[in-house]
Amino acid sequence: ETGVTQSPTHLIKTRGQQVTLRCSSQSGHNTVSWYQQALGQGPQFIFQYYREEENGRGNFPPRFSGLQFPNYSSELNVNALELDDSALYLCASSRRGVEETQYFGPGTRLLVL
Amino acid sequence: QKEVEQNSGPLSVPEGAIASLNCTYSDRGSQSFFWYRQYSGKSPELIMFIYSNGDKEDGRFTAQLNKASQYVSLLIRDSQPSDSATYLCAVSKAGTASKLTFGTGTRLQVTL
DSSP, X not given: XXXXXXXXXXXXXXXXXXXXXXXXXXXXXXXXXXXXXXXXXXXXXXXXXXXXXXEEEOSOOTTEEEEEOTTSOEEEEEOSOOGGGOEEEEEEEEOOSTTOOOEEOOOEEEEEO | XXXXXXXXXXXXXXXXXXXXXXXXXXXXXXXXXXXXXXXXXXXXXXXXXXXXXXXXXETTXXXXXXXXXXXXXEEESSOOGGGOEEEEEEEEETTSTTXXXXXXXXXXXXXX
């Protein structure tokens, strides 16, 4: 167990809806990164939050947005859901530094119908 | 060319043998290298990380990095059936907010 928690574990939505996923980072960690993992693929970097600001973004459209709170927890919001958004969404926490390593939470499996 | 490439497998090895998993990367600016293990339906679990050329050993696992050839490998000694999983190689480079770029993973099967 990494100490990173995510909620909910599973979610079913319909196309066009909005979804919010939540992540609590491991104790002592100040950075949260979000990844999307489609079936049979490696995780794809969505964005990272450090000091409550977005600090790096992958190739994802603006309908993917996020927040980080003072306690370092984070939210991922996805608007106007599309069928291709069906995936495992992973949150990883880390402590910013030279030898930074990311530890993943259990993930949220999202199905868009 | 993909940024991080791995053979998708499956790589099948008998119990007790050495499993060798390989990964190549395209960006010479890559500085940090990670191996994650992912069981079916679960999230990735960090196995090893390596930053310098050479070997790094941790129990049954050895990570090897060769920056000149742009490859990183993971050796698993005395493979056990519980090692059967997908192994993900990930790299990051300085100045990219520690963004991890993953390969698609190699599926390892350890047979009895």
